[in-house]
């Protein structure tokens with residue numbers, strides 16, 4: 315299997331085109347599709363029976379929203395997702411997606427200066443889905459609210475990949 319990646323500029327242009335008058339998609343639609351695609355990609359590589367525990371790391375922007383959608387779908391696929399959210403997003407869409415995960419009783423590690431729960435989750439997870447930053451990430455990494463610099467290493471790392 316070969317992998318193809320999109321750079322941030324092209325990804326942003328595609329989203330702008332899709333959300334413009336020609337594409338006519340809404341943000342909710344695109345986010346739902348992005349999160350579903352991530353969950354499906356993960357499931358195609360890390361089967362639920364062998365890798366049931368997925369740690370979904372969600373950043374504060376729309377990429378974090380993609381992660382919340384993915385967590386919901388992974389839960390529906392039979393995985394046991396846990397959400398790590400060092401800095402919750404403030405947008406309405408983000409809050410609604412989080413409520414949907416809460417309604418499915420998906421466990422969340424809340425923002426905290428105590429990193430032990432996050433470290434414990436890293437150790438007990440089979441796969442990590444990285445939804446911390448997307449195309450709006452720029453400049454040097456500044457810490458998130460609890461000081462986490464996301465340099466923790468994992469055994470398996472799944473990200474927003476395009477499979478072909």
Ligand SMILES: NC(=O)C1=CN([C@@H]2O[C@H](COP(=O)(O)OP(=O)(O)OC[C@H]3O[C@@H](n4cnc5c(N)ncnc54)[C@H](OP(=O)(O)O)[C@@H]3O)[C@@H](O)[C@H]2O)[C@@H](O)CC1
Pocket residue numbers: 325329330333341344345346348373374375376377378379380446447448449450451452453454455456457458474
């Ligand atoms: N049409 C769309 O928009 C769609 C987008 N989609 C998805 O969303 C992604 C883009 O989402 P996005 O634009 O919300 O930004 P994203 O990359 O998640 O991060 C923003 C946050 O990062 C922070 N931050 C930035 N740099 C930082 C640094 N150096 N160090 C620390 N923090 C830093 C920044 O903080 P701030 O600058 O506001 O303080 C802000 O809070 C895109 O890749 C795709 O996956 C899909 O859902 C489909 C539709």
